[in-house]
Amino acid sequence: MIIDVKGLYHSYTNDDNYAVKDVNFSVKKGEIFGFLGPSGAGKSTTQKILTGLLPLQKGKASIDGNNVKKSPNRLFNTIGVSFERANVYKKLTGIENLEFYSKMFNVKTLNPLKLLRMVGLENAANKRAEGYSKGMLQRLVFVRSMINDPKIWFLDEPTSGLDPTTASKIKEIIKDKQRKGTTIFLTTHNMHIAEELCDNIALINEGEINLIDSPRNLKLKYGEKLIKAEYKINGELRKERFSMINKEEIDKLNEIIKKGKVETLHSQEATLEEIFIKVTGRGLK
């Protein structure tokens, strides 16, 4: 396992008020592992502990075999971290930010201009970051985390505040990196990105992991399969959803189909958000 976490606890107030409690999970090499949960669920706290930004108070965590409590600085040569917050030097231009950051590493780094081009920032390369929009800053933070071509990549809400086209571009880059063997730890409250990208998802709420599984398995286990049908009775068009695990509803749908009254028929799956609500009792917002 490239990331291994056992019995992780963290309290910001150094008491029993834990921001994360008894968190256990492991991530395989080349996997995209998603941490799905609402704001304040403990996603960023876990990521901060793993990247050394918060001290490991209780439990065990290792990255690529290195205990995060004693991880050497050189380990960061193989790690990339993209923050949700646009923490770049506002007085430096986009390219200056990347050039500066590339000098911090002891390994070969990627070409800053090529990276900016990947996220459509090439025309703003020489513009100071203080003049960037929120979305541009988010893209700059994202490509900065790629500068050392990381083996393990931590992404915190990578598509937050981005328009659908740019978000799609970012998702493509993430998929491409996975194909090249990068392990990705992704924290998000966006069920679509989690569903689309992640091999495995941990549902986290109030500091605790409720479930870990692949999106498909989660849907199979916890999602209720539905059929949405539009049919006519006495000339009147009706819309109805039929559960595929409820015998009565299956029979009712069969009856409608037999009578040839169906206008449209669609299968429907439960969304991750519905599953999240079912498991945790609260929504993702």
Place this chain on the structure above:
Amino acid sequence: MPNRLSGLLIKDIKTSIRGYFLLIVIIVALLLVGLINFVIPEDASVEAPIFYHLTENVSNKQLKLIIKDKGKDILKSKEEVIKKMKDNPTSLGVILDEVNNKPKIEIITQGYENQKIINTLKLAIKEELYFNPEGMNNIKIIKLKPSSNKEKIPFNDKIVPLMVLLEPVLMGFVMIAALMFIEKDQGTIEAYRVSPGNLSEYILSKVIVMMLYGLLSTLIITIGTVGYSGNIVMLLILVSLGSILASNVGLIIASFFDNISQALIPIVLTSIVITTPVMLAFFVPSFSPIYLEILPPYPLMFAIKEAIFPTGNTGLLLNTIGLFIVFSLVSYIITVLAYKRNLIKE
């Protein structure tokens, strides 16, 4: 590491220049040059002329001796003395008279002189009358260091060492904290912490940038006022070490606070507590309580003075440099530890 430090330096120089730090340094240095050259007088000594009148009754030889060298300050009548005194508000008047073969001396004051001045004048006249027979003034003064230019330095130039201590050296005290808080506010320090760079290089870069600004400010102030005179190499070494120490102390204080508005008052207060007695000691050298001599700016100020106006006291320069190398190293280590503790807490 050299690549990383150069990257940090380039970044810190660029961000500080674009954040108007350089502009502030240059403007303040130029203002100080203007202040020293055009506002502060070359001679700040306050002359208090004394006008004399010797009445016709005087036959006493000693009384006549008092006004022997007074020339134009000897006036014909008491009224003329009073009139002259009204024209010159810092002046005093002395009327020398004789009654029954005994000297009678009248001192006319403006009314706001303190008792010390009046007593000094009384003593001077008494000395002239009773203890200064002719010939006693022939006291020869021999200077062991005739090369010393102490007396030739104009008053405005004399305060250049103090300005160098206050501006280029102590400037880092406040500015480095501001630079640090800007980065903390932007969250860029978090991004740095997930890179292989370490905290010691991060702090060192900022300390070096403040030192460079200190050196620039020193060159503007000294060249703009006293020119290239003095031991410029020694001066730059002293300013560099002083700036390193001041920057480290500024950072240590800042490490206890979350933002610049919280840290500003403690930083300014510390700065006042440290510099006020040192300034006092500069203008009144006899003021040197033991606690003052422990404060690093105290020896530094006299060493800077020696570098700008050399008197040949190389020992003072070398001792101060040695002392400040130790101070700088120790303060740097404490700074790094303080920030490690501070960042872990976060």
